[in-house]
Amino acid sequence: MSKIIEIKKLRKVYGDGVELVALDDVDLTIEEGEVLSIVGPSGSGKSTLLNMIGLLDTPSNGEIWLKGQNISKASSKERARLRNKELGFIFQYHHLLPEFSAVENVMMPLLIAGVEKKEARHRAITLLEEVGLGDQLNNKPNQLSGGQNQRVAVARALAGHPSIVIGDEPTGNLDSKSSDMIYELLRKLNREMNQTFILVTHDMDMAEKTDRILRLVDGKIVCEMLRDGDKFVTRDLCKLDK
Amino acid sequence: MLELFVAMKHIRTRKRQTVLAVGAVGLAVAIIIVFRSLMNGSFETFFDIFFELAPHVLVLPKEGEEYIYLYKTLIEFIWAIPGVAAVSPALSTTATLSFEDNVENVDMTGVVPAELNKVTSIGDKYMIEGDLYAIQSGRRVALGDKMIEKLEVQMGEDVVASFPDANTMNLVVAGVFRTGVEEWDQAAFVSLETAQEFLGDGDVITYINIQIEDPYQADEVAAEISALGYDAESWRTMFPQFEESLAFETFSNNLILVLVLLIASFGIANVMNMLVLEKTREVGMLMAMGTNQSQIRRIFLIESGILGLAGGIFGTAFGYLVSAYFNSLQYTVNAPTAPQPIVIKFLVDPFDLIAFSLLALILSMIAGVYPAHKASKLDPVVALRG
Incomplete structure (x- = not known):
């Protein structure tokens, strides 16, 4: 396995007067094909870390390397291009474009990449069939259930063949049955395409299904647990008192 | 896209x-x-x-001359300019008209009725009695209604036109017009030949009125005519206001x-x-x-x-x-x-x-x-x- 993300001494500070340290010198390496979950209390910096990896936010200090390229200081245009090419996003709220049908929403990352409409449509239909929505192609988000919309969002996140899929509480708004369905879907895609998944979640049941769990408190990684068969083993940097 | x-x-x-x-x-x-x-x-x-009553281009005699002498050649030249729609030659003079006891001085102009009509539409729009074209045949005159009133003359009656050095002649009233413009309604029109006979200065005219399809071409037309030595002016320079x-x-x-x-x-x-x-x-x-x-x-x-x-x-x-x-x-x-x-x-x-x-x-x-x-x-x- 090769390193897909390498984070060195990453620091994010918000505010001008009263400073709020959201991330405090985080070091992290993520391997290609890994399914990683980040857990921790609200305000611990999970989402900030995810936004950094997702190139939506820029660090105050430190470096982020994506596939061997230092992207900490990339221009807004370059970051947009990389988001389109390398990343797929699934948020707690589906964030589908309300005017567009399911298939058009899934086509969107491809259209942004400049793929021809016909080809994009073909790919989108394949993906929607894969997530079990082959019969809902032309329905708009307000004609679909919460779980269905989230599956459309998953299909959209995968449309552009991203190397990393980022999920910020991807099942946070769903009942446990829909949650399981979404997770199984992600896992299946991971096995089939060796995509890297980084999930932020409150849901420990889901976290325990991933390969590695990071626990973030006050902007620091305080615990790292690795899957070993059916159990998790903790690494030495675990400070369980926190 | x-x-x-x-x-x-x-x-x-x-x-x-x-x-x-x-x-x-x-x-x-x-x-x-x-x-x-x-x-x-x-x-x-x-x-x-x-x-309706003003030309697009007015051509006056060469400097120092009283008349336009070779006007037929000039008219041919003007007609050859693209966009020209009407060319109306005129010989203007003053005449004393008398009818019974009434005597009035009047601006009498010799014209070609068809061309005058194209420039001023006086023949089509403003005739209230008779016909402007009737002046073409012999000694006939068309008078403005104000002059008709002053002379107390009627259609078909004879007026006498005279002036020092001019040939006195009898003119039959063949038409009456009213334009609403005071100056015009006191004027008289006769045929070009009648006016030339009255003056006795030969086959001459005093000015030419020109109408152009596009009035904004007037400057160019005037310039072409001025190049021949005539005093040609476009409406744009005549009425800049x-x-x-x-x-x-x-x-x-x-x-x-x-x-x-x-x-x-x-x-x-x-x-x-x-x-x-x-x-x-x-x-x-x-x-x-x-x-x-x-x-x-x-x-x-x-x-x-x-x-x-x-x-x-x-x-x-x-x-x-x-x-x-x-x-x-x-x-x-x-x-x-x-x-x-x-x-x-x-x-x-x-x-x-x-x-x-x-x-x-x-x-x-x-x-x-x-x-x-x-x-x-x-x-x-x-x-x-x-």
Whole structure:
């Protein structure tokens, strides 16, 4: 396995007067094909870390390397291009474009990449069939259930063949049955395409299904647990008192 | 194209806002088209009224000469100039007309009736008795109605024309005209031959009136004739105030019309601003999916451009129909001195239809600049939070 993300001494500070340290010198390496979950209390910096990896936010200090390229200081245009090419996003709220049908929403990352409409449509239909929505192609988000919309969002996140899929509480708004369905879907895609998944979640049941769990408190990684068969083993940097 | 795809989707799904924006611009453009057509119509009416009695180009004898001597060659030369519609030679003189005990001095002009009619339409529009063309056959005269009153003469009766050094002759009154212009209504017209016989100075004339298809070509025509040594002047140099007042009128009208359109484009700015506010999350998601700032900006610019262009096209079509309808009503106004009521014309200039559609497009895009810029500068993290 090769390193897909390498984070060195990453620091994010918000505010001008009263400073709020959201991330405090985080070091992290993520391997290609890994399914990683980040857990921790609200305000611990999970989402900030995810936004950094997702190139939506820029660090105050430190470096982020994506596939061997230092992207900490990339221009807004370059970051947009990389988001389109390398990343797929699934948020707690589906964030589908309300005017567009399911298939058009899934086509969107491809259209942004400049793929021809016909080809994009073909790919989108394949993906929607894969997530079990082959019969809902032309329905708009307000004609679909919460779980269905989230599956459309998953299909959209995968449309552009991203190397990393980022999920910020991807099942946070769903009942446990829909949650399981979404997770199984992600896992299946991971096995089939060796995509890297980084999930932020409150849901420990889901976290325990991933390969590695990071626990973030006050902007620091305080615990790292690795899957070993059916159990998790903790690494030495675990400070369980926190 | 992504930008167009998203913009069109917004336009099609947000029907109420689309109708509002297109309606505001469309109404403004329609008002402009109707006003411009009224303006064009009244300018044409102005021209018609003004040039009914005035020539486009006036040709006078060479400097130091009393008459235009070789006028037939000159007339041929003028006819050869492209765009010339009428060439009316005239020999003007003063005559003393007497009828019974009444004696009056009068401006008597020898003319070719058909050509005079083309320049002044006196034969078609202003004859109240008899026929202007009748003067062509022999010793006949057409008199203005004021002169008829002063001489107390009637159609078919003889007046005596005389003047020192001139050949006294009897003239039959063959026509009476009334133009509403005092000076003209005291004048007399005879045929060119009769006037030449009266003066006895041979086959000569004193001036030529020229009418041109496009009055704005008058300067060029005058210049060609001046090159031969004659004193030719166009209406533009004879009556510069005429064009000055038209230019001022046009400017002030256009200023008001552009302001109307400017106000309408604020409607677009408002709709676009609302759209950006409403679409914050979606802009955030588009950014997360890799849409860059210039693409976001273009989505909103294209959208306001399309709304403006649609308003422009709808407005010009509507304005054109309204103008055509008003024009068909043949609405008239009466002026106290005018012999006939004046018909209010609404003439649409096809150039206006294109120009104001484009102006609506440009102003709407300008109105969209700020909202589009605002959308492009959104921080995706903040925008996604809503």
